[in-house]
Amino acid sequence: MGISGAQHHHRHRHSSSPPRISRTPFPLITITLTLLLPAVAGDLCSLVYKGCANQTLSGMQPIAALSSALTARAATAKFYKTTASSAGGGQPLLGLFQCRGDLSSSDCSACVGCVLPMWTSLCGPAAATRIQLNGCYALYQVSGFPQVSGTQMLYKACGSAGGGGGFEVKRDTAFAQLQSGVAGGQGFYATSYASVYAMAQCEGDLSAGDCSECIAQAVQKSEVECGGASSGQVYLDKCYISYSYYANGVPHGGGGGGGGGGGQTEKTVAIVVGGAAGVGFLVICLLFARSVMKKKDDY
Incomplete structure (x- = not known):
C-alpha cells in the first residue's frame, strides 16, 4: 500500500473532486524523532503508528461502507x-x-472494533490510510493509489539498552527460527530462545515464498537499525517482526506483540517526504503527545 510512516493530527480540506496526485518529485528527507514510552505489550488497542495520505477523498461514505x-x-x-x-x-x-496470529476470535474482533474508527478520527477523509495497533492493523486506499515496495520499512522501534553478553547470538538464533517457521506457510510464527521472544507476521495473502523473503528483509533491517538493542519492532509494508529479551526468562504466554521487554522502550519514527511513484508523502510522529509527555515526565 502506498503509505509510509506515522503522522500527527492535521486538518484535511474536503473536496468535491477526486484526489489529485502530484507529479512533482520530492527529495527524500528523513528526520528521526525519539520518544521514551513505557512498554504496552498487553494492550491490543494501543496505537503503534499511523500513516495518512495527503490527498483526500470527496466524501466519507466510501470509508463507512x-x-x-x-x-x-x-x-x-x-x-x-x-x-x-x-x-x-x-x-x-x-x-x-x-x-495478530495468536489472538482469539473475540480479541481479534475487539481489536478490529478499535482500529476501524481510527481511520477517520486520526486521518479524516484521506485517500489512503494505515493504522497499526498492537493487536491488529487496518488499511485502505482509493483505487489506483500508488503502491510502495512490500519490503519498504514503514516504522521501527528499538530498545535503548543492550541485552548483555552473548545477546546478539541468542537473538540471531531466534531470528533464524522465525525465518524457518514462516517458511512453513502459516504466515505467523512466534518462538522463544534463551530468554529472547520473537514473533513474525506476514500479510494474509502473501505466498509462503514471498512471506519468507519479507521476513528475511525485516530481520536484516532489524539487525542494522536496532543493533544490539534488547528489544525491537520493524514494520515493513507486507510483514513485521518484533523481539524482546527477558533477563529473567520469557514470561508465560510469550512476550505479547509489543516488542517491549519491560522498562522503557525507545521508539524511533522515521519521517519521510519522498517521491514514490511521483507522490509526495509527509510522514510525522506518533499521536497522543499529551499522554506521551505525561508518561515521560513520570519517569
Missing part, C-alpha cells in the same frame, strides 16, 4: 480484504484488516 464490510467479518476471520464504494457510486476503496 468499507468499515461496515470489514466489521461484518471480524468475528470469523483474522485477515480479510475487500473492495467497497458508497451507494451512489464514486471511487471504490480497497481495504483490509489483519489480526
